Amino acid sequence: IFVVETAGLRIAHFGDLGQIEFTPEQLAALGRIDVAFMQFENTFSDLSAAEGRAFRLMDKIVPKLIVPTHAGGTSWEKLNAAYGPSLQAGAVLRVEAGKLPDKTKVVVLDSPK
Numbered sequence: 001i002f003v004v005e006t007a008g009l010r011i012a013h014f015g016d017l018g019q020i021e022f023t024p025e026q027l028a029a030l031g032r033i034d035v036a037f038m039q040f041e042n043t044f045s046d047l048s049a050a051e052g053r054a055f056r057l058m059d060k061i062v063p064k065l066i067v068p069t070h071a072g073g074t075s076w077e078k079l080n081a082a083y084g085p086s087l088q089a090g091a092v093l094r095v096e097a098g099k100l101p102d103k104t105k106v107v108v109l110d111s112p113k
Helices: 024-030 053-061 075-083
Strands: 002-006 009-013 035-038 065-068 087-090 105-109
Touching: 024 053, 035 053, 065 075, 075 105
Parallel strands: 009 035, 035 065, 065 105, 087 105
Antiparallel strands: 002 009
């Protein structure tokens, strides 16, 4: 897990996280997370939307924005059910601390051309 603080934002990248739960120490170190880069379907970490681990982990930190790094299968359907329709950001995500949504939203990035 990597956390970056910049321009009043706390951004966390969870990589190929294989954990079932965050430890109390991790939750304390994470603190407030504004933007979370998280996988939702990944065979390398045995993660799937069906078993719901990524959703439970995100429920613990309640980020304002989630950027899925691995998603497929039923994960998009479950993401939309959990967080509402996804926001489209294009190839570049621009975020300002004062303009974050009140409730968690999913942001979809386009692949660079």
